[in-house]
Amino acid sequence: MLTGDRPTGPLHLGHLFGSLAERVRLQDDPDMTCYVLLADAQAYTDHADRPETVRENVTQVMLDYLAVGIDPARTTIYVQTGVPEIHELAIYFANLVTVSRLASNPTVKAEIEQKGMGALVPAGFFIYPIHQAADICVVKGELVPVGDDQRPMIELTAEIARRFNSTYGNVFPIPAAVTPKGGRLPGIDGVGKAGKTTGNAIFLSDPADVVAKKVKAMYTDPRKTSLDAPGHVDGHVPFAYLDAFATDNATVSDLKVHYQSGGLGDGEVKQYLVEVLEDVLAPIRRRRVDFARDRGEVLALLQVGTDRAREKAAGVLDETRAAMRLDYFSAAS
Ligand code: TRP
DSSP states (O other): OEEEEOOSSOOBHHHIIIIIHHHHHHTTOTTOOEEEEEOHHHHHHHHTTOHHHHHHHHHHHHHHHHHHTOOTTTEEEEEGGGOTHHHHHHHHHHTTSOHHHHHTOHHHHHHHHHTTOGGGOOHHHHTHHHHHHHHHHTTTOOEEEOOGGGHHHHHHHHHHHHHHHHHHOSOOOOOEEEOOTTOOOBOTTSSSBOOTTTTOSOBTTOOHHHHHHHHHTOOOOTTOOSTTSOOOOTTOHHHHHHHHHOSOHHHHHHHHHHHHHSSOOHHHHHHHHHHHHHHHHHHHHHHHHHHHTOHHHHHHHHHHHHHHHHHHHHHHHHHHHHHTTOOTTSTTO
């Protein structure tokens, strides 16, 4: 299993609802080798001018991982630039992908539009899906737990792996995405999705008063103008979060029935959501504070994982170069 995140901001409830929970589950499988990558080089593809942001978020996202229970004893957590074999593999992979194939990637297209890059899209950003294929293949990743938006990346990786294997001989397994069933969590404003760049999310590191404030600001039903008026639950952000995180489903459906028939206000729904989210976030926040006391130790854990990942990657690159007839100086050739 291999997956990762761009360290451009701390992780939020959308991540927790998405692939984060899956990663914690997969590490319980004794037959699974688990890798989680902090994609700092990928972060530079749209944060080239914000090195301090990326640097700080490497530690912040590492803290998020530790706080949600990704266990460095069972999961190799590492930083992308600590494994330069990824860059080498990406350069070989770039020859197996056409420019038009890259141009048709729906996620990259949406990001270019959302970030307003237009024709000024950096070449590094345009090719990051190739680099991501190298992230996955450099440790021979097979299962890739990610949000739905990352599916095109995993499909491209599968194409590249097949193309490599048929051109040079079998080196890489064909990876598959594991995407969460629930879809994506909406953002606080109800317009976009929960996202770190849009500031539309509740972060795992938000203190309780910030969480309460963000819940209070959540978009509900503008057509419901009085307490007695019946409300709609479609597009109602607090109900979407309750569906995602409440464990007491009976209470949530009672609230929905009451809301739809009138007599229940948004304030009460939001108050219940604050309680539900505190149950989820309080233990995560506690563990985060514990780990954050010793940032040196957090970085030491990252270094151990990075060394382990690099050892694996070096072996895969030896195999790759041999398959490509680039192994001029190795004893076996
Ligand atoms: N593109 C992913 C994101 O934006 C991060 C990522 C980088 C990744 N390399 C990866 C995800 C490899 C899965 C596998 O969040």
